[in-house]
Amino acid sequence: MSKRIEVNDLNVYYSKFLAVEGVSLTIEPRTVTALIGPSGCGKSTFLRTLNRMHEVIPGAYVKGEVLIDGNNLYGPGVDPVLVRRQVGMVFQRPNPFPTMSIGDNVLAGVKLNNRRMAKSDADDLIEKSLRGANLWNEVKDRLDKPGSSLSGGQQQRLCIARAIAVQPDVILMDEPCSALDPISTLAIEDLIEEMKADYTIVIVTHNMQQASRVSDRTGFFNIAGTGKPGRLIEYSDTTTIFSNPSIQATEDYVSGRFG
Amino acid sequence: MTTIVARDTIRAPQRAGDRIFSTATVVAGSLILAVLAAVAAFLLVQSLPAFVATPADFKGDAANFWAYVWPLAFGTLWSALLALLIAIPLAIGIALFISHYAPRKLAQGLGYIIDLLAAVPSVVFGLWGIGVLAPLLQPFYTSLVEWFGWIPLFAGPVSGTGRTILTVSIVLAVMVLPIITAICREIFLQTPVLYEEASLALGATRWEMIAMAVLPFGRSGIISASMLGLGRALGETMAVAMVLSPSPQVIFALLTSQNPTTIAANIALNFPEAHGTGVNILLATGLVLFVITLAVNMVARVIINRRKAFSGAN
Amino acid sequence: MSTTTVAVPLTNSLTAGKLPRHSGPVVLLVSWLVTAAVFLIVQLSGASTSFNVAGTLFFGTVLYCIAIYLLSFFVEGVRKAKDRLVTALVTAAFVIALLPLISLVATTVISGLPAFLTPTFFTSSQRNVVGPGGGALHAVIGTLLITGLATLISVPIGLLSAIYLTEYGRGRLARAITFFVDVMTGIPSIVAGLFAFALFSLLFNDPGIRFGFGGAIALSVLMIPVVVRSSEEMLKLVPNELREAAYALGVPKWLTILKVVLPTSLAGIVTGIMISISRVIGETAPLLIISGFTASMNYDLFNERMMTLPVFVYTQYANQGTDTQAYLDRAWAGALTLILIVMVLNALARLIAKLFSPKLGR
Numbered sequence: 041m042s043k044r045i046e047v048n049d050l051n052v053y054y055s056k057f058l059a060v061e062g063v064s065l066t067i068e069p070r071t072v073t074a075l076i077g078p079s080g081c082g083k084s085t086f087l088r089t090l091n092r093m094h095e096v097i098p099g100a101y102v103k104g105e106v107l108i109d110g111n112n113l114y115g116p117g118v119d120p121v122l123v124r125r126q127v128g129m130v131f132q133r134p135n136p137f138p139t140m141s142i143g144d145n146v147l148a149g150v151k152l153n154n155r156r157m158a159k160s161d162a163d164d165l166i167e168k169s170l171r172g173a174n175l176w177n178e179v180k181d182r183l184d185k186p187g188s189s190l191s192g193g194q195q196q197r198l199c200i201a202r203a204i205a206v207q208p209d210v211i212l213m214d215e216p217c218s219a220l221d222p223i224s225t226l227a228i229e230d231l232i233e234e235m236k237a238d239y240t241i242v243i244v245t246h247n248m249q250q251a252s253r254v255s256d257r258t259g260f261f262n263i264a265g266t267g268k269p270g271r272l273i274e275y276s277d278t279t280t281i282f283s284n285p286s287i288q289a290t291e292d293y294v295s296g297r298f299g
Numbered sequence: 300m301t302t303i304v305a306r307d308t309i310r311a312p313q314r315a316g317d318r319i320f321s322t323a324t325v326v327a328g329s330l331i332l333a334v335l336a337a338v339a340a341f342l343l344v345q346s347l348p349a350f351v352a353t354p355a356d357f358k359g360d361a362a363n364f365w366a367y368v369w370p371l372a373f374g375t376l377w378s379a380l381l382a383l384l385i386a387i388p389l390a391i392g393i394a395l396f397i398s399h400y401a402p403r404k405l406a407q408g409l410g411y412i413i414d415l416l417a418a419v420p421s422v423v424f425g426l427w428g429i430g431v432l433a434p435l436l437q438p439f440y441t442s443l444v445e446w447f448g449w450i451p452l453f454a455g456p457v458s459g460t461g462r463t464i465l466t467v468s469i470v471l472a473v474m475v476l477p478i479i480t481a482i483c484r485e486i487f488l489q490t491p492v493l494y495e496e497a498s499l500a501l502g503a504t505r506w507e508m509i510a511m512a513v514l515p516f517g518r519s520g521i522i523s524a525s526m527l528g529l530g531r532a533l534g535e536t537m538a539v540a541m542v543l544s545p546s547p548q549v550i551f552a553l554l555t556s557q558n559p560t561t562i563a564a565n566i567a568l569n570f571p572e573a574h575g576t577g578v579n580i581l582l583a584t585g586l587v588l589f590v591i592t593l594a595v596n597m598v599a600r601v602i603i604n605r606r607k608a609f610s611g612a613n
Numbered sequence: 614m615s616t617t618t619v620a621v622p623l624t625n626s627l628t629a630g631k632l633p634r635h636s637g638p639v640v641l642l643v644s645w646l647v648t649a650a651v652f653l654i655v656q657l658s659g660a661s662t663s664f665n666v667a668g669t670l671f672f673g674t675v676l677y678c679i680a681i682y683l684l685s686f687f688v689e690g691v692r693k694a695k696d697r698l699v700t701a702l703v704t705a706a707f708v709i710a711l712l713p714l715i716s717l718v719a720t721t722v723i724s725g726l727p728a729f730l731t732p733t734f735f736t737s738s739q740r741n742v743v744g745p746g747g748g749a750l751h752a753v754i755g756t757l758l759i760t761g762l763a764t765l766i767s768v769p770i771g772l773l774s775a776i777y778l779t780e781y782g783r784g785r786l787a788r789a790i791t792f793f794v795d796v797m798t799g800i801p802s803i804v805a806g807l808f809a810f811a812l813f814s815l816l817f818n819d820p821g822i823r824f825g826f827g828g829a830i831a832l833s834v835l836m837i838p839v840v841v842r843s844s845e846e847m848l849k850l851v852p853n854e855l856r857e858a859a860y861a862l863g864v865p866k867w868l869t870i871l872k873v874v875l876p877t878s879l880a881g882i883v884t885g886i887m888i889s890i891s892r893v894i895g896e897t898a899p900l901l902i903i904s905g906f907t908a909s910m911n912y913d914l915f916n917e918r919m920m921t922l923p924v925f926v927y928t929q930y931a932n933q934g935t936d937t938q939a940y941l942d943r944a945w946a947g948a949l950t951l952i953l954i955v956m957v958l959n960a961l962a963r964l965i966a967k968l969f970s971p972k973l974g975r
Contacts, residue, residue, distance in 0.1 A: 096857060098783060121314070125863030135854035138971035139876040149862035152872050188971075199858070206862055320867035321781050327773030328782065328790045331841070334834060335793050338804065341811040392706025400703055409707070411963075416714050418955045420895020422923045423948040426930060427717045430724070430941075435667060473713045480710075504696035527799065534801020536898035537927060563803045563898065570902050578820060585807040589800070596799035600792060 042069035042240045043109040043126075043209040045090065050104035051269075052085050052094065060086050061269035063104075065259060072232060072241045074251035074278065077261030078293070082270025083244045086261070087212050090242060091127035092120040108210065125149075127210040128203035133219045134195035136187030136202070143183035145198055146170060149206035165205055172238075173201035174231050193224020200231065211235070213243040217250065229254050248294055252282050260290045338589070346583030348576055356576040358569065359547060368584050370547040374559030375588065377551070378464055378539065379532035382471035386532075387525050390476055394483035399509060410484060417477035425541030428470040429462065433542065436469075437461030440554045451551060458556040462542050465553040470538045475528035482527065486520030487513055519602055526599030530592045533563075540564035562588040632688055637697075640681050645673035667712060674705045718952070725949030728942035738920075739908035745939035749947055751910045752925035758914055759825050759904065759921055760894050763832035768886055770833075771840025778841070779848040780870055797838040805834040806899025813903070823905035825919035831899035836889050843885025847878040880969035887962035891955045897923035922951050 045067040052060040060082035067073050075083040088094040089102050092113060106113040113123050136145045146166045150157055157165070166183065170176040175197045179190070187198055196216060203211055213232075217225040232241060232254045245251050251258055259275040274281065274290045285291045354362050361367035393413060397406050437460065444457040494512040503511060514521075545560030545568070560568075562584045570581055649669045678701045686694035728734060731746070738751035774794070778787055809831035814822045851874050859869040875882075905918035906928045929944035 091861065093857065093861060096853075096860060119314070121860075121863050121865045123863075124861055129857075129861035131854060131857060131861075133854060135852070135858045137855060137858070137873055137877070139873075139879075148859070149864065152859060152862065152864040152868050154868065186971075202858075202862065314865055314867075316867045317865055320870070321777075324773045324777035324781055325786075327770045328777040328786065330770055331774055331790055331797070331837060332793055334837070335797055337812070338800070338808040338834065341808055341815065342804070345811040345815065389706045389710060392703045393710050396703045396707040400700060401707075412714070413710060415956075415959070416710070418891055418895075418959055419714075419717060420897065420923055420926075420948075420951050420955065422895065422897040422926045423717065423721060423952060426926065426944060426948055427713075427720060429930075431716055431720050432713075473710075476710055504692055506696040506699040507692070509699070530799040530801075534799075534803065536801070536803045537923075540898075541927070541930065563801060566803055566807070567898050567901055571905070574821065582807055582811055585804050589804045592799055592801055592804070593796060596796045599799075600795045603795075604792075 042238060044069050045210065045240060045242075046107040047090075048105050048107070050086070050089060050102060050106065052082070052089055052102050053100065054097070055099040058269040059100075060089075060261075061271055063272045065272060065275050067240060067242060067257075069240050070236060070238075071256045072236050072243060072254050074255035074258045075242065075244045075261060076246075076248060076251050076258060076293070077270070077273075078263070079246075080266075080270075081261040081263045083259075083261045084214050085270070086272075087214055087242060087244050088129075090210070090212055091124050091129055093124070093129060095120060125206055126208050127212060128206060128208035130196070130199050130203055130211065130213045130216045132215045134192055134199050136190075136195050136198050138186065138188050140187060141184045142179050142187050142190070142198060145187045146201050146205050148202055169201040169205040170198075172204045172235070173197045174227065174234070175201055191224070193220050193227055196220060196224065196228060197231065200228075200235075204235075208239070210240045210242070213241065215244050215246060218246060225250070248282070252278055258282070260285075260287075260293060262289055262293070339586075342582060342586040342589060346579055346586045348579040349583035352576050352580060356580060358577070364580065364583060367580065368562070368587055370549050370559055371562045371565050371584060372587060372591070373549045374464075374545075374547070375533055375561040375563070375591070377559060378468050378471060378561055379529055381465065381468035381553075382475060382532045383525060383529055385469060385472035386475050386479055386528060387521075389472070390479035390483055390524070390528070391521060393476070393480045394487055395509060395513070397480075397484050398487040399505070399513065410481075413477050413480050416473065417481075421474065421535060421537040422541070424470055424474055425538040428466060428538055428542040432470060433461035433466050435461075436466055440465070444554055452553050454552045455555065457554050460556070462544060462558075463554050463556070464543065464558045467539050467542050467558075470542060471532045471535055474535060474538065475531045478531055479524045479528040482524035483517065483521055486517040486524075490516045519605075523599040523602040526595055526602070530595045530599065533561075533592050533595065534588065536561075536563035536567050540567040632685060636684070637681065637701075640684065641674075641677045644677035644680055645669065648673035648676055667716070670712065671709070674708060678702055678705060721945060721949050721952055724942070725945035725947075728939075728946035729949050734943075734946060738910050740910070742908070743934060744936040745942075747943075749922065749925050749943065749950065751907070752920040752922045752947065753950070754910065754912065755825065755904070755919040755921040756894060756923075758912070759828045759832065759900065759919065760890060762826070762829035762914060763836055763893060764886070764890055766829065766833040767836040767840050767889070771837045772844050772882065774837075774841045775844035775848055776870060776874075778845050780866070780874070794838045794841045797834075798842065800834065802831075802835055802896050803898035803902065805831040806902035808834060809899065809903040823903065823918045824916060825904050825911070825914035828900045828904035828919065828921070829914065831903050832893045832896060835896065835899070836893045839889035839892055840886060843889065844878075844882050847881030847885060848874060850881065851877045877971055880965055880971075883969075884962040884966040887958050887965070891958040891962075894958070895923055895951055895955060897927055900924050901927065922947055922954075926951065 047063055047065050050060070050063045051058060063086055075087060077083050085094060090106060094100045094102065102114060104114070108126065112118070137148055140148060143166050144151065146169050147157070147162055150165070167176060170179065175194060178194060182189075187195065190198060217228050220228065229250065232243065235241060243254065255278045257276065258278045258281040260273045260281060261270050262273045263270045274285060274287045276286070281290060282294050285294065349364050352364060357367045359367070397409050397413070401409055437458070440461060440463065441457050443453050444455040447453045448455050490513045494516065495508055498508045498511040539561045540563070543558050543560050543564060544556070545565065546557050547560055547565070548557070550557055550559055566581050566585055569577070573581055652669050678698060681701050682694050682698040685697040731748075733746060734748040735750055735753065737748040739747045739749075774790065778791060782790065809827040810822065812830070813827050814820055855873055855877060856869055859873045860866070864873075900921045901924050904921060904924070906924050907918040907920050911917050911919045926944050926947040929940045929947060933940040
C-alpha cells in the first residue's frame with residue numbers, strides 16, 4: 041500500500057512569482073517525513089504539489105517532476121483527481137462535511153464519487169477506518185450524529201479516518217495539530233506513529249518538538265528574504281537535523297535563534 | 300530516472316461530468332448577458348416606427364416623439380427626485396437607528412420589519428395611496444396652499460382629492476425606503492470599530508462619533524444607495540398610475556390637480572387600449588426609461604465597486 | 614463600629630449637569646399627550662369629524678424633538694443637546710417608517726376581510742359577474758401558473774450562473790456577468806413586460822399578443838438577477854476548506870460542487886429563491902402588458918389572456934362598475950390575499966434559513 045515519492049528539481053509558481061525553487065528529495069515508503077521552516081517559506085505549498093492540490097489556487101503551476109513509485113504526477117494526461125485518490129490529505133483545521141453524519145463523513149470519498157456500496161461493506165469500511173484513526177470507541181454509538189458534534193481533536197481524527205477510507209498510499213498532513221489542544225495533539229501524534237506501518241506520511245509542522253517526536257526524516261525549508269523563493273535547505277534523518285545539522289541556518293532555526 | 304515512466308494507473312482525459320457541468324454554468328451566465336442585450340435590442344427594433352411617427356399618431360398634441368416623451372420624462376425625474384428628498388434623510392436615520400442606536404438584540408428584527416415594506420406589492424401601495432394617504436393629506440395640503448401659496452411649489456388651486464404629485468412622491472419614498480435603508484445599514488455596520496472607538500476615546504458624544512467616523516466612512520455608500528433608490532423610483536409604475544390623474548405637461552406645482560405623469564405610469568394606463576403605431580410609441584418611451592434607469596444603475600454600481608476596492612473594510 | 618469619615622468633595626469633578634434617567638420617554642409621552650389634547654380641541658370645536666391619530670403621533674414626535682433639545686440645552690449644554698436631538702430624530706425616523714407599514718397592513722385587513730371571507734372568493738371567477746359576488750380563483754390560478762413557470766425558468770439559470778461566478782468564473786466574462794447582474798436588478802418591471810411583448814409580438818407576428826407564458830418570461834427577467842445575487846452570497850459562505858477536503862479525497866470538481874457545496878448552502882439558497890418569488894409575485898405592470906386581463910378561468914399558459922392577482926387588484930380598482938363598493942371590496946380582498954402570500958413566503962424563508970442551515974463552525 042505504501043509508496044516511494046521522488047521529487048526532481050521542482051519549481052512552484054504563483055502566476056509569475058516563483059514560490060518554491062529547486063526541490064529534490066526522496067521519501068521512502070513507511071516513513072514519516074516532517075517539513076519544518078519559518079512561515080511563508082513554501083513548505084505547505086510544496087506539500088500541496090505532492091497531490092496537485094496547489095492547482096486549486098488560481099494561477100499556481102509547477103515545473104519539474106514528482107514520481108510516485110515511478111509514475112510522474114505531472115506527466116501528460118495525468119488526472120489530478122486520480123492522483124488525489126492515491127495521495128490523501130489532512131488539513132490545518134478539521135473540516136468534516138457539515139451536512140453529513142459521522143459515518144457518512146468517513147464514507148465521503150466513496151459516496152461522493154457516486155460509487156455504490158453494499159450496506160455491510162460500508163459498515164465494515166467505517167469501522168476499519170475509524171479504528172485506523174483511533175476514533176472507533178469514542179463514536180461507535182453515534183455514527184448518525186453530525187460530524188460537527190465532535191470535539192476539535194475528534195474532528196481531526198475523523199478527517200484522518202475519512203482520508204484513510206479512500207485507501208491511499210500516501211497521506212499528507214498540513215499542520216494537522218495547529219488548531220488543537222495538547223491532549224488532542226498527543227492523540228494525533230500517537231496515531232501518526234501507528235499509521236506509519238501502512239502509509240507514507242509527510243507532515244508539515246511549525247512545532248519542532250512535534251517534528252522530532254513523530255518523524256524519521258526532516259526537511260528544513262527557508263527563504264533568503266521576502267519575495268525570494270523558498271528552498272529546501274537541508275534534508276536528513278531527524279536525529280541529524282536536530283542534533284548535528286550540517287548547515288548553519290538549520291542549526292540557527294532548530295536551536296530557536298530565529299523563526 | 301528523469302524520463303517519463305509508463306503511467307498505466309494514472310491516466311485520464313478531462314472527465315465528461317466536469318466538462319458538461321462547467322459548460323452548463325458558462326452558458327447560464329452568458330445567457331444573462333444575452334437577455335440584457337435582447338431587452339435592449341427588441342425594444343429598439345420595436346420602437347423604431349415611433350421616431351418617424353406623424354403627429355396624428357400621438358395622444359394629445361405632441362408634434363413628434365421627443366415632444367411627446369419630454370413631459371413624461373420630466374414627470375418621471377421630478378417625482379423620483381421628490382421621493383428621494385423624502386426618503387434619503389429618513390433612510391439614513393433608520394439605518395443609523397438600527398446600526399448604532401437600537402439595542403443589539405433588537406437590531407436584526409427591526410431590520411426585518413423595514414424589509415417587510417419591500418415585500419408589499421406595488422399595487423397594494425397604489426390602493427393605499429388613494430384610499431388612505433391622499434384623503435389623510437388633503438387637509439394639510441389645503442392649509443399649505445392657504446399659508447404658503449406664495450411659494451411657486453405650493454401654488455393653488457389645491458387638489459380636492461389629495462391625489463397630487465407630492466402624494467405620489469411620498470408613496471414612492473416609502474417604497475424605496477427599504478432599499479436605501481438596507482444598503483446604508485450594511486455600510487454603517489462596516490465602519491471599522493477602531494475609528495468609532497478612537498473618536499469616543501477623544502470624548503465625543505455618540506452623535507459626534509457618528510459625524511466624525513460613521514458618516515464620512517459611509518458617504519459613497521449613501522450616494523450609491525440613493526442612486527439605486529432613484530433607479531427603483533424611476534421605474535415604479537402602479538403606484539403612480541393609480542394615484543395620479545395625469546395631464547402630460549411640465550408643471551412644478553406640487554399640490555394642484557394638474558400633475559405631470561411618469562413614463563411607466565403612462566405606459567400602464569395606455570397600453571391595454573393601444574394599437575398600431577401607438578404601441579410602438581409606448582415601447583419607445585419604455586426604451587427611454589430603460590436607458591435612464593440603466594445609466595443611473597450603472598453609475599451607482601461603479602461607485603459601489605470602486606468603494607469596495609478602496610474601502611479597506613475587510 | 615464607628616469610622617472617621619473622610620471629607621468627600623461635594624461635587625465629583627467628572628459629573629456634569631444631566632437630565633434624570635427616564636426623562637426621554639417621559640418627555641415623549643408628554644409631547645404626545647399635548648398634541649392629542651390640541652387635536653381633541655380641534656375635533657370638539659367641530660373643525661374635523663374624527664380624532665386624527667396619525668397627526669397626533671407625527672406632530673407629537675416633532676414636538677418631542679424640539680422639547681428634548683431645549684431641555685437638554687439648558688441642563689446639559691449644547692453638545693449633549695445635539696446628541697439628544699439626533700437620537701430623537703433617528704428614533705423618530707424609524708417610527709415614521711413604521712407608520713405607513715402599520716396603516717397599510719391594517720387598512721388591507723379591515724377593507725379586504727369582508728370580500729375575502731365570502732365563500733365564492735376562492736371558488737369562482739369573475740365571469741359574468743357585474744355587481745357583487747364572484748371570486749378571484751382565475752387570478753389565483755393565473756398567479757400560481759405564471760409565477761411557478763417563472764421560477765422554473767429562473768432557478769436553473771440563476772443557480773448555474775451563481776455557481777459559475779463562485780466556482781469557475783474568472784476574468785472578463787465573470788466580471789461582466791457580476792456587473793450586469795447588478796445592473797439588471799434595477800430594470801424597471803414595466804420594461805421587462807415591454808421586452809416580453811416586443812419579443813413575442815415579433816416572433817409570432819401578432820401586434821396584440823397576450824398570453825401567460827410571456828408573463829412568465831417577463832417575471833424571469835426580473836427574478837434571475839435576484840436569484841443569482843442571493844445564491845452567490847450563499848455559495849461564497851461555504852468555506853473553501855470543505856471544497857479542498859473533497860478534492861483531497863479524489864472527488865472531481867463537479868461532484869464536489871453538486872454533493873458538498875450545494876448541500877451545505879442549500880437552506881440559504883432556498884431562502885433566497887423564496888424571497889425572490891415573493892418579490893415577483895406582486896408584480897403588476899409587466900403582467901398587465903403581456904398577460905393582459907380577463908374575467909374567466911384560463912389554465913393554458915400558451916393561449917389567451919390570463920388573469921393574475923396583482924392585475925386583478927388593479928382592474929377591480931380601475932374599472933369600477935356601477936356597484937363601486939363591490940369592486941373596491943374585491944380589490945382590497947385581492948390585496949389581502951397577495952400580502953398574505955408574500956408574508957407567508959417570507960416567514961417560511963426565514964424559518965428554513967433558521968432550521969436547516971448547517972453549522973459551519975464559525
